[in-house]
Amino acid sequence: MAQETVVIIVGAGPAGIATSACLNLLSIPNIVLEREDCCASLWKKRSYDRLKLHLAKQYCQLPNFPFPCDEPTFVSKNGFIHYLDNYVSHFNVNPLYGRSVESASYNEADRKWYVVAKFGVLNGVDDAEEVYVGEFLVVATGENSEGFVPEVDGLGDFRGKVLHSCQYENGAKFSGKDVLVVGCGNSGMEIAYDLSNWDARASICARSPVHVLTKEMVQMGMYLLKFFACDIVDKTVIFLSKLKYGDLSQYGLPMPKEGPFYIKGTTGRSPVIDVGTIGKIKTGQIQIMPSITTIDGDNIEFASGKIKRFDAIVFATGYKSTIRKWLKDDKGDLFNEDGMPKRKVPNHWKGEKGLYCVGFAGMGLFGISNDAQNIAKDIKHNFDLLQLINPSIL
Numbered sequence: 001m002a003q004e005t006v007v008i009i010v011g012a013g014p015a016g017i018a019t020s021a022c023l024n025l026l027s028i029p030n031i032v033l034e035r036e037d038c039c040a041s042l043w044k045k046r047s048y049d050r051l052k053l054h055l056a057k058q059y060c061q062l063p064n065f066p067f068p069c070d071e072p073t074f075v076s077k078n079g080f081i082h083y084l085d086n087y088v089s090h091f092n093v094n095p096l097y098g099r100s101v102e103s104a105s106y107n108e109a110d111r112k113w114y115v116v117a118k119f120g121v122l123n124g125v126d127d128a129e130e131v132y133v134g135e136f137l138v139v140a141t142g143e144n145s146e147g148f149v150p151e152v153d154g155l156g157d158f159r160g161k162v163l164h165s166c167q168y169e170n171g172a173k174f175s176g177k178d179v180l181v182v183g184c185g186n187s188g189m190e191i192a193y194d195l196s197n198w199d200a201r202a203s204i205c206a207r208s209p210v211h212v213l214t215k216e217m218v219q220m221g222m223y224l225l226k227f228f229a230c231d232i233v234d235k236t237v238i239f240l241s242k243l244k245y246g247d248l249s250q251y252g253l254p255m256p257k258e259g260p261f262y263i264k265g266t267t268g269r270s271p272v273i274d275v276g277t278i279g280k281i282k283t284g285q286i287q288i289m290p291s292i293t294t295i296d297g298d299n300i301e302f303a304s305g306k307i308k309r310f311d312a313i314v315f316a317t318g319y320k321s322t323i324r325k326w327l328k329d330d331k332g333d334l335f336n337e338d339g340m341p342k343r344k345v346p347n348h349w350k351g352e353k354g355l356y357c358v359g360f361a362g363m364g365l366f367g368i369s370n371d372a373q374n375i376a377k378d379i380k381h382n383f384d385l386l387q388l389i390n391p392s393i394l
């Protein structure tokens, strides 16, 4: 038997629960389907212990629910998890857990979305399926749905431990070991710092230029963007970054040509927000390496020709969207082959036939909050029209 509702939301991360909360406030029936046994699984199960929000709390709150005044400006991982748990109770968001969505297709005959979810996963019955039917489908599975590990020659035969950054908790297991962190985004830079604090010898493999800022510079930049053009703000924070860190290209970390806020706005790539890694790079406690060419046993060869032995590799090489695996009828071509929106912000969140996506603007929690409110408003408008045509609709 299929379960009928008006809106089906796939994913109970911040994006899914924010959208459900906004719909609840408008009294629009909705169901949230989540593959894990909890909401915000990225934060509860797939992020390292020392994680803190990089942006000040006013940029990380979900709609209609400010952080308490006594919460510090930069909220800890546990503080954020607590906030999200309060959010779901406050807005009566009740995700259906253990529902891994396998397919979603649009039926032209009744103009509804049919979503199939496996639901026995948590009970060890992995072939049980349920069907959910609704007028609207909101994709909230996130930009970070699955860890991305690149193909590297010889990786399959590497003798040491290999993990993705979403499996890294802390450096306790790596004390006294040589660990290579691949990727110099925010995860890679912070994990290398953490490893070093746990007495591991960490190296970072950096293949592209990066902007390095402090969280205060980013906070100031976010504020200035309200009054000044992006290039002025970029020039200001680059000036401050150079003043604080000097020229990092001598350590293997050159700066990109475009500014940090321009890059964030056009590609979604965040600047690195330094948590102390740069200090350790300057003192030689953390080494920067170029790209890997091959792995042979436990020896890793780099583009510079240098060969070094490692006990473990942490791939902090980012994430990929998994929408393409299950979304069958993207009629208006909302998503590209990588499962990311085709249209540029701010027109990225709405597709055809009642299809929406929340949390794909490359703007973190701030973008999620905007998307969720826009989507709920748009669904309300369309739902009111549907009710005029068919008053017996749910």
Ligand SMILES: Cc1cc2nc3c(=O)[nH]c(=O)nc-3n(C[C@H](O)[C@H](O)[C@H](O)COP(=O)(O)OP(=O)(O)OC[C@H]3O[C@@H](n4cnc5c(N)ncnc54)[C@H](O)[C@@H]3O)c2cc1C
Pocket (backbone or CB within 6 Å): 010, 011, 012, 013, 014, 015, 016, 033, 034, 035, 036, 039, 040, 041, 042, 043, 047, 048, 051, 052, 053, 054, 055, 059, 060, 099, 100, 101, 102, 140, 141, 142, 143, 144, 145, 187, 322, 326, 358, 359, 360, 363, 364, 365, 366, 368
């Ligand atoms: C380590 C890390 C730190 C970050 N820190 C910040 C920060 O400080 N500030 C900021 O603004 N942004 C930050 N971000 C960006 C981050 O993407 C958002 O903060 C946020 O968690 C994204 O929310 P989301 O709901 O879109 O996706 P997610 O949190 O990934 O939630 C998606 C949910 O969908 C579920 N799901 C996926 N596929 C299926 C399926 N087929 N069926 C059912 N359920 C499914 C997943 O289990 C998951 O629970 C960070 C990201 C990472 C990786």
Ligand SMILES: NC(=O)C1=CN([C@@H]2O[C@H](COP(=O)(O)OP(=O)(O)OC[C@H]3O[C@@H](n4cnc5c(N)ncnc54)[C@H](OP(=O)(O)O)[C@@H]3O)[C@@H](O)[C@H]2O)C=CC1
Pocket (backbone or CB within 6 Å): 051, 052, 053, 054, 055, 150, 165, 182, 183, 184, 185, 186, 187, 188, 190, 205, 206, 207, 208, 269, 270, 291, 292, 316, 317, 318, 319
């Ligand atoms: N406290 C916080 O708020 C934190 C926030 N985050 C956020 O989470 C999101 C994900 O961050 P993160 O996990 O760092 O992922 P990112 O996608 O931001 O970074 C991935 C890194 O891996 C590199 N990379 C990818 N493939 C290869 C390869 N084959 N060889 C070498 N390097 C490679 C990329 O280089 P290239 O640029 O060349 O592709 C890039 O440096 C970001 O938005 C980030 O800001 C993450 C951690 C903490």
Ligand SMILES: O=C(O)C(=O)Cc1c[nH]c2ccccc12
Pocket (backbone or CB within 6 Å): 054, 055, 218, 264, 270, 271, 362, 363, 364, 365, 366
């Ligand atoms: O941490 C992230 O990945 C974010 O997307 C948060 C974010 C939104 N806008 C920004 C501008 C500069 C740095 C981080 C962010």
